[in-house]
Amino acid sequence: MAKKHYIPITSDVPGADSASRCAFIRKVIRTALAAEGVDCPCEVDVLLTDDENIHAINRDMREVDRATDVLSFPEFDLTPGELPSAEDADPGTGLVPLGDMVISMEHVAAQAKEYGHSQRRELAYLVTHSVLHLLGYDHLDEGPQKKQMRAREEAILAELGITRED
Structure with a gap:
């Protein structure tokens, strides 16, 4: 897979950005983008943080006063299946800025334990989940939207060779 996407990863958690x-994380993002048919060079910015900082970001940006596992801040208002195009690229970089994702590494560890799988699997799930949000998927309802998003998540994780047992 060509490394045409720019995926800077920063961390305010010691050792999280090994x-x-x-x-x-970059492999998961590239796989998810390819699986969704994104063929233009994109930028996705990733922050690995802890519960305290994701709580503050959630409160400041979404007015939700609690920690969460992952936050996604899409650059575009896409719908599932609608893809960004080269016309959306930043003229200075030639990259389409898809948006930002913020992941709580504390939630990764806790949810992996809760669900009985590895932190690697939980991290892959949250990264995939966030990429799909950046591409317009949502799960606000308990019906078709959520079902569509879950199906895409499972397909992408399967493409990565990651199962529920991992």
């Missing part, structure tokens, strides 16, 4: 974890 080279292997960053490489894995």
